[in-house]
Structures are given as structure tokens and as C-alpha cells.
Amino acid sequence: MNYYLFTIQYDGTDFCGWAKQTKQRTIQGEVETAISQVTRNAQFRVVGASKTDAGVHAVDQKAWVELEFSPNLPGFLNGLNSALPVGIKITKIEPIKPEFRVRNCQQKTYHYQINLDTPNVFENRYYLQPKFKFDQNKLNEALQLFVGTHDFFNFSGLKEFELAAINSIRIIDSIRLKEEQKKLIIEFKAKGFIRYQIRMIVGAALAYAAGKTSLNKIIATLKRTHEKLPFLANPEGLTLFAIEY
Incomplete structure (x- = not known):
């Protein structure tokens, strides 16, 4: 078998996230379809570094790909991009060692982008267009509460039964505005x-920066002494910006 690292960019607006799903258009599903078309039924496997949600974008998604043959990489890259739909592009393919683990990265960088100017139809897919005023200083004050090691269960989509398999205690290295x-x-x-x-x-x-909740309530929620808050920012503002190994 031969192993490769794909670097992939995508506009996630028209897709139901990275992970392959039955009867849904996903980034992984489209990449696998393109590989099938180009390789003519050769055996392969694809594993993504980050399972981005529906509507979320990526500048630097990584995917581990196992192939039963060794392709001509420039021609293979061109063929795959010709087979992929608008909105997805493989920017780089490089050989890797069999023991490389794509999910074992050193750091991931995500950007959440907010448009402070007049809404623009050519940017609406990539920025949150807030319909309310908010205080940037208060926004930063609230964001800094999440830096460091915390139990993020109340700030995740996890259910209680998932905690047996997924650790909700995580470390956020930094949040910059x-x-x-x-x-x-x-x-x-x-x-x-x-x-x-x-x-x-x-x-x-x-919500805190707009006066819709209190800092104490956010702190209590993070400490799990308060139930989950009903605030979820829109997916179009979120982009996987970089993955470092």
C-alpha cells in the first residue's frame, strides 16, 4: 500500500460537513467519489484530520489517503480536481510514511469571522452578518474565559452517553481577537x-457582548453548575485555517 497526505480547501456551504453520510453531500464523500472515478475501482481509504460541521469551511484540511498503487502525483492531482465539484479543491498531495497519523496533530487553528461592514452578497457565505450591536471589549472578555484547560461539555454538541468515548476536557491554547x-x-x-x-x-x-446573558452565567455553564446556554453561532463564519504537525 502507498500513503499520501492531501491538503484540501472547501466552501462548506453546500455540504453536510466533512464526514461521509448516507444520502448527504459531504466533503469526504465527494473526495472519495473523485478518487473512485480517477483510479477506476482501485482500493483506497480516506481519513480526515478534522470533522468540520455542515456549512463550515476549510483552507487547510488534511486527509490521510491509502492507495493500492503509486500514482503520478501531478497527473493524479489534476485528475481529482477535474472530478471534484465546484467548492472543493485539493491543493497538495505528498507521500507520507505508513505510521503517519493524520489526527495526531500538534495544533489546529480555526477562524471565526464577523462582518462589521454593510452585508455583501459576495461575502455572506464566509462571515457572520450580525443583526445586533455588540461590545468588542466584552466579547473578548468572555472569550478569554475559555482559554486553558476546561470541561467543555456544556459548550459542545456532546450528549451524556458520548462521554464514555469522547473526553470533554480539552485545552484551548489561545483565543485572539x-x-x-x-x-x-x-x-x-x-x-x-x-x-x-x-x-x-x-x-x-x-450574547454577553450584546447584553443577552451575563458573564456569571457563562462561567457557571462552563463549570457545569448551569445547564447549556441556547446560543450557537452560525456555521458560515467558521473556517479551519491551519493544521500543524
Whole structure:
């Protein structure tokens, strides 16, 4: 067998996330369909580094691919991109060792982007377009509560029965807020994230910054002395920006 690391970019708007699902268009499903078309029924396997949610984008998704043959990489890359639908592009294919583990990365970087300018139809797919005013200082104040080691169960899409298999205690290395050309970017860095974690954090922080909840309630929710909050930021603002090994 031969092993390769794919770097993939995608606009997640028209897809139901990364992971392959029955009767749903997903990024993994489209990549596997393209490989099937190009390799003509050769055996292969695809494992993604990050299971992005429906509507979430990626600049630097990684995928481990096992192939039973060794392709001509430039021709293989061109063939796959010709077979992929609009919105998905493989930017790089590189050989890797059999023992490489695509999910064992050093750090992932996600960007959550908010448009502070007049809504633009050519950007609506990639930014949250807030319909309310909020205080950026309060937004940052709330976001910093989540830096470090915490039990993020209440800021995730996990159910109680999933805790036997998924650890909800995670470490967020940093959360930075920066403004560029009337676009607010919230940068998250961590080894890994749980389903909906970033969107629920952003949703709660924005709610506090807009006067819709209190800081004490967010703290209590993080400590699991309060039930989950009803805030979930829209998926279009979230992009997997980088994965480092």
C-alpha cells in the first residue's frame, strides 16, 4: 500500500460537513467519489484530520489517503480536481510514511469571522452578518474565559452517553481577537476541538457582548453548575485555517 497526505480547501456551504453520510453531500464523500472515478475501482481509504460541521469551511484540511498503487502525483492531482465539484479543491498531495497519523496533530487553528461592514452578497457565505450591536471589549472578555484547560461539555454538541468515548476536557491554547478591514476575526488555537465547541463559545460570548446573558452565567455553564446556554453561532463564519504537525 502507498500513503499520501492531501491538503484540501472547501466552501462548506453546500455540504453536510466533512464526514461521509448516507444520502448527504459531504466533503469526504465527494473526495472519495473523485478518487473512485480517477483510479477506476482501485482500493483506497480516506481519513480526515478534522470533522468540520455542515456549512463550515476549510483552507487547510488534511486527509490521510491509502492507495493500492503509486500514482503520478501531478497527473493524479489534476485528475481529482477535474472530478471534484465546484467548492472543493485539493491543493497538495505528498507521500507520507505508513505510521503517519493524520489526527495526531500538534495544533489546529480555526477562524471565526464577523462582518462589521454593510452585508455583501459576495461575502455572506464566509462571515457572520450580525443583526445586533455588540461590545468588542466584552466579547473578548468572555472569550478569554475559555482559554486553558476546561470541561467543555456544556459548550459542545456532546450528549451524556458520548462521554464514555469522547473526553470533554480539552485545552484551548489561545483565543485572539483582531480586526482587519471592518472584519472581526476570532482566532482559536488548540490541539483539537469538540463538535460545535467553537460555535457555542462564540455564540455565548456574542450574547454577553450584546447584553443577552451575563458573564456569571457563562462561567457557571462552563463549570457545569448551569445547564447549556441556547446560543450557537452560525456555521458560515467558521473556517479551519491551519493544521500543524
